[in-house]
Amino acid sequence: MEIVSILLYIILFLSTLLSLLKKQKNGIHFKKFKLPPGSMGWPYVGETLQLYSQDPNIFFLTKQKRYGEIFKTHILGCPCVMLASPEAARFVLVTHAHLFKPTYPKSKERLIGPHALFFHRGGYHARLRRLVQNSLAPQTIKKLIPDIQGIAVSTLESWAASGQGVNTFYEMKKLSFDVGILSIFGHMERGFREMLEENYRKVDKGYNSFPTNIPGTAYQQAILARKRLNRILGEIISSRKEKRLLEKDMLGHFLSFKDENDEKLSDEQIADNIIGVLFAAQDTTASVITWVLKFLHDDPQLLEAVKAEQMAIYDTNNGGKMPLTWEQTRSMPLTHRVVMESLRMASIISFTFREAVVDVEYKGYLIPKGWKVMPLFRNIHHNPEFFPNPQEFDPSRFEVAPRANTFMPFGNGVHACPGNELAKLEALILIHHLVTNFRWEVVSSESGIQYGPFPVPQQGLPARFWKEPKQSRQ
Numbered sequence: 220m221e222i223v224s225i226l227l228y229i230i231l232f233l234s235t236l237l238s239l240l241k242k243q244k245n246g247i248h249f250k251k252f253k254l255p256p257g258s259m260g261w262p263y264v265g266e267t268l269q270l271y272s273q274d275p276n277i278f279f280l281t282k283q284k285r286y287g288e289i290f291k292t293h294i295l296g297c298p299c300v301m302l303a304s305p306e307a308a309r310f311v312l313v314t315h316a317h318l319f320k321p322t323y324p325k326s327k328e329r330l331i332g333p334h335a336l337f338f339h340r341g342g343y344h345a346r347l348r349r350l351v352q353n354s355l356a357p358q359t360i361k362k363l364i365p366d367i368q369g370i371a372v373s374t375l376e377s378w379a380a381s382g383q384g385v386n387t388f389y390e391m392k393k394l395s396f397d398v399g400i401l402s403i404f405g406h407m408e409r410g411f412r413e414m415l416e417e418n419y420r421k422v423d424k425g426y427n428s429f430p431t432n433i434p435g436t437a438y439q440q441a442i443l444a445r446k447r448l449n450r451i452l453g454e455i456i457s458s459r460k461e462k463r464l465l466e467k468d469m470l471g472h473f474l475s476f477k478d479e480n481d482e483k484l485s486d487e488q489i490a491d492n493i494i495g496v497l498f499a500a501q502d503t504t505a506s507v508i509t510w511v512l513k514f515l516h517d518d519p520q521l522l523e524a525v526k527a528e529q530m531a532i533y534d535t536n537n538g539g540k541m542p543l544t545w546e547q548t549r550s551m552p553l554t555h556r557v558v559m560e561s562l563r564m565a566s567i568i569s570f571t572f573r574e575a576v577v578d579v580e581y582k583g584y585l586i587p588k589g590w591k592v593m594p595l596f597r598n599i600h601h602n603p604e605f606f607p608n609p610q611e612f613d614p615s616r617f618e619v620a621p622r623a624n625t626f627m628p629f630g631n632g633v634h635a636c637p638g639n640e641l642a643k644l645e646a647l648i649l650i651h652h653l654v655t656n657f658r659w660e661v662v663s664s665e666s667g668i669q670y671g672p673f674p675v676p677q678q679g680l681p682a683r684f685w686k687e688p689k690q691s692r693q
C-alpha cells in the first residue's frame with residue numbers, strides 16, 4: 220500500500236512537472252515581458268478607421284516616429300505588432316520564421332484557392348516552392364526572352380497605333396498576365412488563353428471587393444469565375460496528360476512531380492497554384508513597370524542616359540533586328556539601377572502579414588500567440604538612415620549594394636519572391652524596346668499615389684505613346 224501511494228505521488232509530481240514544462244514551452248513564461256508600445260484604438264474597430272482614412276504610409280510613419288521601430292496596434296479586427304527595422308523583419312521572415320505563419324483573410328484564400336503555396340508552411344510549402352522556383356530560375360526564363368520580347372513589342376505597337384491615351388497600369392497588367400501565362404503554360408491555345416483571361420479578370424475584380432454571398436456582387440461574380448477557372452484548368456491539365464508531353468514549363472513541373480511516397484499533386488492543387496502564381500505576378504510587375512515609366516518621364520536627363528545605354532545594345536543587335544540576349548539583359552547597369560530604385564521608391568508590397576504561432580519574445584517585448592506581425596518594408600526602404608534623401612529618385616544610390624536586410628522589395632526568407640528574376644527581366648525588356656523605338660508623354664496633370672491596393676501613379680498613369688521616327692535617331 221505504502222509503495223502504491225509513493226508511486227502515485229511520483230506520477231503526480233512528474234505529470235505536474237511535465238505540464239509546467241509544456242506551459243513554459245508554449246510561452247507562458249513570456250508573460251513577464253511587456254507588450255510593445257502603441258495604441259490599440261477603440262474597442263472592436265481598433266485603429267482601422269485611422270489607417271484607412273489617410274495615406275497608410277503616414278499612419279505607419281507617424282507611429283514609428285512616436286513609438287520607435289516596434290509598436291502595437293489593432294486593425295481589421297486583429298491585434299498587430301508592426302516592425303519597422305531590418306533586424307526585426309529578418310527575425311520574423313528569416314531567423315525565426317518557424318514561429319510565424321502566413322495569414323490571409325479566408326475570403327481571399329477562397330478566391331485564389333486554399334492549396335496555393337503562399338498560404339502554407341512546412342513540407343507542402345517547401346515542395347511547391349521548389350517546383351515554382353525551378354520553373355522561374357534564370358536558366359529557364361532566359362529561354363523565354365524571344366517570347367517576352369514578342370509580347371512587349373506587340374503591346375507597344377498597339378498603344379502607338381491606337382493614337383489614343385492609354386491607362387498605363389491597366390495595359391501593363393495585360394502584359395504581365397501574358398508573361399505569367401507564358402511562364403506557366405509555354406505556348407497556349409488561343410481559345411484557352413481567352414477563357415482564362417476573361418474569368419481571371421473577374422476574380423481580380425472581386426478580390427478587393429467586400430466579401431459577401433449576395434448574388435450579383437463583385438465578390439460573388441469572382442467566386443463563380445473562380446469555379447469556371449477550375450474547369451478550364453482541369454481541361455488544360457487533362458489535355459496535357461493525354462498528350463504525355465514532358466514540357467519544361469511550370470505546368471510541366473507540377474505534372475511530373477512525385478513526393479517521397481510517390482504521391483502526385485492533385486488537379487486542384489495544381490489549379491490553385493497556377494492561379495496563385497498569376498495573382499502574385501500580375502499587379503506587382505505591372506505596378507513597378509508603370510512607376511519606371513513615370514520616373515523616366517519625370518527626369519528627361521535620366522531618360523536620355525538610359526536611352527544611350529539601350530541604343531548601344533540596339534546598334535550591336537543590328538538596329539534591333541537581332542533579339543536581345545540574356546547576357547545583354549544582365550549588362551544594362553543604369554537601366555537595372557532605375558528598376559531597383561523604382562522598386563525602392565514605390566515599395567509595391569509595403570508590408571506583409573504573419574501570425575505568431577506561439578508567444579514570442581523580441582528584444583524584451585512580448586508578441587502574443589495569435590497576434591498578427593507586420594514587417595513594414597516601405598518604412599525600411601524610406602528610412603533616411605539606410606537611404607539618404609529617401610523621397611528623391613536617385614538610381615545612383617544602387618552603385619553600391621544596400622546594407623544587408625534594408626532592401627526587400629521581394630521579401631526575405633522562406634516566402635521570398637521566386638518570380639523576382641522574371642519580373643526584372645520583363646521590366647528590362649520592356650524598357651529596351653520602349654526607349655529605343657518609342658516616345659511617350661503623360662497626359663494627366665494629377666500627381667500622387669493611388670492604392671488599389673498596390674501603390675500606382677494616380678489614375679494608372681494615363682499616357683500617349685508614339686513610334687519615334689527613324690531619322691531623329693541619327
Ligand code: HEM
Binds near residue numbers: 500639
Ligand atoms: C515586381 C514584381 C514583384 C514584386 C514586387 C513581388 C513581391 C513579392 C513579395 C514581397 C513576396 C513575399 C511576400 C511575403 O513574404 O509575404 C512575394 C512572394 C511571391 N511571389 Fe512575388 N513579386 C513580384 C513578381 C512576381 C512574379 C513575376 C511571380 C511569378 C511569376 C511572383 C510569384 C510569387 C510567389 C509564388 C510568391 C509566394 C512565395 C512563397 O510563399 O513561398 N512574384 N512576391
